[in-house]
Amino acid sequence: MKRISIVIPALNEADSIGRVVGEMPWDRIAECIVVDNGSTDRTAAIAAEAGARVIESPRGYGAACKTGSDAALASSDIVVFMDGDGSDIIADLGRLVGPIECGERDFVIGSRLRGSREPGSMLPSQLFANWLVGKLIWRMHRFRYTDMGPFRAIRRTALEHLHMSEMTYGWNLEMQVKACQYQLRIEEIAVDYRKRVAGDSKVSGNLQASFRTAVRIFAVLFRTGLSRRPKRLR
Numbered sequence: 001m002k003r004i005s006i007v008i009p010a011l012n013e014a015d016s017i018g019r020v021v022g023e024m025p026w027d028r029i030a031e032c033i034v035v036d037n038g039s040t041d042r043t044a045a046i047a048a049e050a051g052a053r054v055i056e057s058p059r060g061y062g063a064a065c066k067t068g069s070d071a072a073l074a075s076s077d078i079v080v081f082m083d084g085d086g087s088d089i090i091a092d093l094g095r096l097v098g099p100i101e102c103g104e105r106d107f108v109i110g111s112r113l114r115g116s117r118e119p120g121s122m123l124p125s126q127l128f129a130n131w132l133v134g135k136l137i138w139r140m141h142r143f144r145y146t147d148m149g150p151f152r153a154i155r156r157t158a159l160e161h162l163h164m165s166e167m168t169y170g171w172n173l174e175m176q177v178k179a180c181q182y183q184l185r186i187e188e189i190a191v192d193y194r195k196r197v198a199g200d201s202k203v204s205g206n207l208q209a210s211f212r213t214a215v216r217i218f219a220v221l222f223r224t225g226l227s228r229r230p231k232r233l234r
């Protein structure tokens with residue numbers, strides 16, 4: 001049964017997207033959706049040649065993730081998000097979706113902090129931000145996350161209940177906080193992580209981008225923290 005849709009936001013990843021899509025375990029998944037928004041290189045064409053369904057979205061990382069998950073096949077009941085730069089390791093897919101497939105979890109997030117990382121794949125500022133956010137979420141919602149990593153799987157019905165609204169790099173964190181608020185059954189597993197295989201960083205690799213991302217993260221924490229009252233899914 002192929003009930004998994006993989007969603008990959010990709011902006012100017014022409015040097016890596018072909019390899020990422022090419023490594024998909026096609027016998028295991030229903031589709032791979034690459035969401036492009038205004039790449040100025042051949043990202044879209046290369047992704048399509050490699051077998052992905054390519055769609056376009058409004059600007060922003062969260063907007064791309066939302067557009068991609070909204071477009072997932074109606075028959076898919078698990079949505080998996082991963083990056084298009086080759087950093088996430090698709091061999092971890094089975095462990096990521098396993099707890100959802102067997103009905104024990106609604107949301108499984110890959111933690112790069114628990115797994116092994118290629119040296120230099122995460123900056124000290126990212127490690128610190130993940131540690132700090134983990135502490136704050138524990139204080140507010142009593143769930144221990146160690147990472148805001150991009151490689152994650154969520155039951156489709158659960159994702160729809162979260163009514164995701166963050167269109168920027170705060171998307172990942174919004175999902176994690178809302179998963180606590182809506183009392184999803186959450187699990188964090190170790191995943192390995194490597195440096196982007198090619199191309200330029202858009203989120204954390206330079207000071208300006210890191211600052212913008214940090215601002216969005218704290219905006220999400222503030223906004224979601226104001227509504228701490230549990231909203232049960234079931």
Ligand SMILES: Nc1nc2c(ncn2[C@@H]2O[C@H](COP(=O)(O)OP(=O)(O)OP(=O)(O)O)[C@@H](O)[C@H]2O)c(=O)[nH]1
Nearest residue numbers: 009010011037060061064083084201202203204205
């Ligand atoms: N569609 C879309 N994709 C985006 C956007 N910004 C980033 N991405 C993609 O989101 C993923 C994460 O961005 P990265 O630049 O790898 O961020 P990062 O992992 O923090 O930075 P690195 O450590 O340099 O890899 C990549 O696949 C990007 O191509 C955007 O505005 N739109």
Ligand SMILES: [Mg+2]
Nearest residue numbers: 083085087196
């Ligand atoms: Mg990356």
